[in-house]
Amino acid sequence: MKALEAVMDGFEVLTMEKAAEKGDIFCTATGDKNVIAAEHYGLMKDGAILANTGHFNVEIEIPALRALATETRAAREFVEEFTMADGRRIYLVADGRLVNLSAAEGHPALVMDMSFANQALGLEYAAQHAGELERKVYPVPAAIDNEIARLKLETMGIDIDQLTEEQAKYLASWDEGT
Secondary structure: OHHHHHHHOOOOOOOHHHHHHHOOEEEEOOOOOOOEOHHHHOOOOOOEEEEEOOOOOOOEOHHHHHHHEEEEEEEEOOEEEEEEOOOOEEEEEHHHOEHHHHOOOOOOHHHHHHHHHHHHHHHHHHHHOOOOOOOOOOOOOHHHHHHHHHHHHHHOOOOOOOOOHHHHHHHOOOOOOO
16 A cells, blocks of 8 residues: 555655645645545645646546636646635646646656657567457566666666676575575
8 A cells, every 4th residue: 555655655644634734735646536626625725736647637626626716817827826715825737637748848858768668668568468468457567667777777878787697596586585
């Protein structure tokens, strides 16, 4: 569970209701809908900023925000200001769409080359193993991810150590160690 992982990494984990009272900036990345919903807007501080980088523009319940606002205005490019009945202002970035795509210059080529390589090699893998694979979503095999990472590091002039045969054998077994 990601909540436990976050706690173990030292982050404070709260329900959205409790987080709404404390936060200044909210950026959803869940892939779900109405993560920030009508009941949260009344709890937010004046000047709260809402953004989404997870999935379409449904993670933030925008129709509810619009219905609760007494006034809206474009605060600046890609930022809409919603004035609530009590005078608080809530800011929505990029109309709740994926902020890294909608309100930015897009992904730099040095990131996209890896993404496209991952997609292309993933499709090649799926085509080569079509007879063995069930109709479901599969993660990209680790060997493909590792090869893309190796090649990217190489193009950047970065050398890393490779596992020795002995190290690889050790990591793959429980024969040694406690």
